Amino acid sequence: MKHTQTKKETPLGYCPRVEEEQPTIEFETKEPTKYKKVKEVCEVKKGKNRISTSQWCTIQSLQKCPKILRKLWQLFRTLWKKEPFLKAGRRQKDASYQKKKIQKDISQFRTISLLSVEGKIYFSVLANRMTKYMVENSYIDTSMQKGGIAGFSGCVEHTSVLSQLIHEAKTGKKNLAVVWLDLANAYGSVPHKLIDMAMDHYHIPEHIRR
Known part of the structure; x- marks a missing residue:
């Protein structure tokens, strides 16, 4: 629970009390036609493969092998609106991660969710679009909310x-x-x-x- x-x-x-706010710029829903956008997401992702459930795909392999990343981008374009892929990208595994170097009881661990690298890149593209949409329509006051x-x-x-x-x-x-x-x-x-x-x-x- x-x-x-x-x-x-x-x-x-x-x-x-919540007033209706019509957007001036529509949300971009088409598939990621630009390879550059997927590449940019991959370049900013860091960390070892311990944070992924994928066995064959790691951030490092995608960063060092652009041909693999390009194939992944082509898959994204094909599967962009397919619900089965979205479900696969949302799958996760829970694991206990140590908070401190010395562990004496279970309270010194915290639960983290392991996600697939492919899914994280896929949803990062989507998240970037949502942020762009919110900022361009002035739905977020960046003078106050910046985190x-x-x-x-x-x-x-x-x-x-x-x-x-x-x-x-x-x-x-x-x-x-x-x-x-x-x-x-x-x-x-x-x-x-x-x-x-x-x-x-x-x-x-x-x-x-x-």
Whole structure:
């Protein structure tokens, strides 16, 4: 139950305070016709093959063998709208990963999901399109929300702002309260219907949401 959301199919209902926002730029749904886009995703992916369930395909092999990556890109173009491939790309295996070098009990491990390299590249292309769509339609206020958005340095800037506030509080001998919020079970505690409702609100195509 740790990694599930028990009420993921429960509708949240209509919220009258949420205003409709029509996009000025449509979501790009056609297959990835440009090899460059898939290559760019592969180049930024790092890490050893321990984070993958694939036996034959690794990030390193794709980076060093462009002919293999080009074949994979051709498969993406063919299978872009095929549901069976999407299901295969979503398959995962759970494994326990050590938090510390010395382990004495199970609480010192955390669960990670192992995904296929091919699936991660496939969905990274899709994620990049979604980010581009949200930013171009001004659905995201990049002056406030920057974490996880390509081209906007979120963590570094937020840390600098926090450091400045602490410095000013010390210099002026003022009170300062800093609150760090962390969800104990983010995947299970955030209603999945809220995610789906948000994507529907911003006019993400239905098959992309699915």
